[in-house]
Amino acid sequence: MELTGAQIFLECLKKEGVDVVFGFPGGAVLDIYNELPNYPFKHILVRHEQGAIHAADGYARATGEAGVCLVTSGPGATNTVTGIATAYMDSIPVVIFTGQVPTPLIGNDAFQEVDIVGITRPCTKHNYLVKDIKDLAYTVRQAFYLARSGRPGPVLVDLPKDVMQQKVEFVWPEDVTLRSYNPNLKPHTRQIKKVAQLIEKAERPLIYAGGGVISSGAEDELTWLARSLNIPVTATLMGLGAFPGDDSLFLGMLGMHGTYAANMAINNADLVLAIGARFDDRVTGKVDTFAPKATLVHIDIDPTSIQKNVAVHVPLVADCKSALSALKSEMEPNLDSVDWEMSHAVWVRQVQEWADLHPLRYKKGSKLIKPQYVVEKIYEISEGDAIIATEVGQNQMWAAQFYKYKRSKTFLSSGGLGTMGYGFPAAIGAQMAFPDKLVVNIAGDGSIQMNIQEMMTAVCNNLPVKIVILNNGYLGMVRQWQELFYDRNYSETCMDAQPDFVKLAEAYGAAGFRVTEEKDVEPVLKEAFALNKPVIVDVRVDPEENVYPMVPAGASLTDMLLV
Numbered sequence: 001m002e003l004t005g006a007q008i009f010l011e012c013l014k015k016e017g018v019d020v021v022f023g024f025p026g027g028a029v030l031d032i033y034n035e036l037p038n039y040p041f042k043h044i045l046v047r048h049e050q051g052a053i054h055a056a057d058g059y060a061r062a063t064g065e066a067g068v069c070l071v072t073s074g075p076g077a078t079n080t081v082t083g084i085a086t087a088y089m090d091s092i093p094v095v096i097f098t099g100q101v102p103t104p105l106i107g108n109d110a111f112q113e114v115d116i117v118g119i120t121r122p123c124t125k126h127n128y129l130v131k132d133i134k135d136l137a138y139t140v141r142q143a144f145y146l147a148r149s150g151r152p153g154p155v156l157v158d159l160p161k162d163v164m165q166q167k168v169e170f171v172w173p174e175d176v177t178l179r180s181y182n183p184n185l186k187p188h189t190r191q192i193k194k195v196a197q198l199i200e201k202a203e204r205p206l207i208y209a210g211g212g213v214i215s216s217g218a219e220d221e222l223t224w225l226a227r228s229l230n231i232p233v234t235a236t237l238m239g240l241g242a243f244p245g246d247d248s249l250f251l252g253m254l255g256m257h258g259t260y261a262a263n264m265a266i267n268n269a270d271l272v273l274a275i276g277a278r279f280d281d282r283v284t285g286k287v288d289t290f291a292p293k294a295t296l297v298h299i300d301i302d303p304t305s306i307q308k309n310v311a312v313h314v315p316l317v318a319d320c321k322s323a324l325s326a327l328k329s330e331m332e333p334n335l336d337s338v339d340w341e342m343s344h345a346v347w348v349r350q351v352q353e354w355a356d357l358h359p360l361r362y363k364k365g366s367k368l369i370k371p372q373y374v375v376e377k378i379y380e381i382s383e384g385d386a387i388i389a390t391e392v393g394q395n396q397m398w399a400a401q402f403y404k405y406k407r408s409k410t411f412l413s414s415g416g417l418g419t420m421g422y423g424f425p426a427a428i429g430a431q432m433a434f435p436d437k438l439v440v441n442i443a444g445d446g447s448i449q450m451n452i453q454e455m456m457t458a459v460c461n462n463l464p465v466k467i468v469i470l471n472n473g474y475l476g477m478v479r480q481w482q483e484l485f486y487d488r489n490y491s492e493t494c495m496d497a498q499p500d501f502v503k504l505a506e507a508y509g510a511a512g513f514r515v516t517e518e519k520d521v522e523p524v525l526k527e528a529f530a531l532n533k534p535v536i537v538d539v540r541v542d543p544e545e546n547v548y549p550m551v552p553a554g555a556s557l558t559d560m561l562l563v
Contacts, residue, residue, distance in 0.1 A: 054429070
């Protein structure tokens with residue numbers, strides 16, 4: 001049976017198990033939108049294409065499945081670029097479909113034509129321009145396969161309008177084979193044995209977990225390793241939730257705004273197991289002084305990430321889940337021959353002393369509301385069972401520090417790119433995936449205004465996302481740097497000219513609350529969370545509160561500025 005390109009495209013999405021598409025129509029994709037009502041997908045009409053890509057990203061992070069974004073050509077396509085780069089930096093599986101002008105017009109500067117394949121080449125795992133309708137089904141199949149497999153990432157498919165209008169017999173390709181793309185999933189046996197031997201000899205081992213643990217589904221294996229062998233765990237921003245945040249072995253996040261215990265532990269460990277992490281500069285601080293006493297083991301599915309930023313002693317190219325399963329099988333037969341609790345007791349006690357000496361804290365007693373207190377109350381009220389999406393800046397760091405993530409896929413944040421405006425549409429994507437869960441966007445007054453138009457998307461689709469604005473009247477993280485390193489020259493960081501967020505929420509058909517006193521934080525949050533509709537809670541917090549600990553740029557992790 002012959003189908004149009006638009007029909008073939010939608011049949012492919014159905015075969016791939018897609019249930020939600022985040023998009024915005026335009027001339028180049030009208031044929032697709034004309035057929036869309038005939039298919040079982042839920043289409044979420046956003047108010048800006050950046051909202052579409054971030055929502056697809058949030059959906060992917062919350063579910064572990066590929067998010068799907070559909071936009072038109074030209075500005076519709078270019079409006080997704082920031083979100084594509086966000087997903088690329090954080091290894092998130094998103095498939096972006098962009099409309100394109102008819103193939104005879106490509107290269108002629110036609111109306112709403114851009115070379116989106118060329119533009120996104122540096123920030124996609126791969127991208128395609130479909131010039132022949134006969135290649136369409138296999139290209140879509142490849143796109144989903146690439147986005148989901150190996151090190152996940154965004155894949156873009158550019159769809160010319162004439163290809164969507166042509167007809168051909170639809171043949172679904174069951175198998176995908178790419179000669180040049182064969183991710184190495186299984187670990188080398190010899191390397192696994194070497195890691196096991198290092199663990200057996202180590203006196204001060206530390207697990208450093210990244211987002212790769214979550215994307216590979218290796219949380220159970222990581223938890224078994226840590227608990228069975230009594231090894232402390234620290235995590236990157238992307239790795240939060242990979243290990244239960246309320247476990248006594250968990251030290252919190254490490255790096256620039258990491259905990260004192262985590263940064264001291266990695267500086268004194270004799271063995272570091274880096275699992276699904278990439279030694280980002282925000283984690284390592286001054287590379288020359290990072291983990292100076294440790295043998296470094298690096299487990300990662302992406303061979304280009306190994307030895308890229310930090311020289312490691314034992315590289316292990318494999319899927320994290322596969323590698324940790326193999327390590328478990330290697331160590332489990334001898335588990336009873338060693339008293340692991342006693343073996344690492346002195347080390348665990350030392351790490352706990354560091355945690356007790358300088359816990360995460362903030363100065364209380366002020367009449368001003370402390371933002372950390374608000375995050376603590378969100379955690380208490382939600383009992384740690386919410387999905388938290390953040391914007392970027394101080395709000396992001398306080399959400400990472402003061403909310404304990406007991407499960408993976410419950411912390412959604414732009415890590416590598418640091419994209420302001422990410423959190424709210426990402427929360428919409430997560431709420432779409434889990435309509436009955438509490439989804440909270442912890443935001444700043446600067447970031448929330450970047451994609452506030454998506455409030456209409458939330459209201460129209462009955463998505464009860466809760467936005468809690470830690471409103472300090474500044475671009476807070478930039479102001480903090482200006483305070484500490486630029487003699488308090490607050491150049492262009494004051495945000496005191498801002499809308500009435502309560503009235504703004506009401507104008508969209510949402511609910512709005514304002515909190516100016518600490519005593520009202522808990523009751524207002526409880527009331528807001530109980531409402532079955534989108535809510536903005538505007539909390540006026542201490543305008544000059546800083547995020548601590550803080551490691552200045554270029555300094556060693558032990559050179560922390562503390563409260």
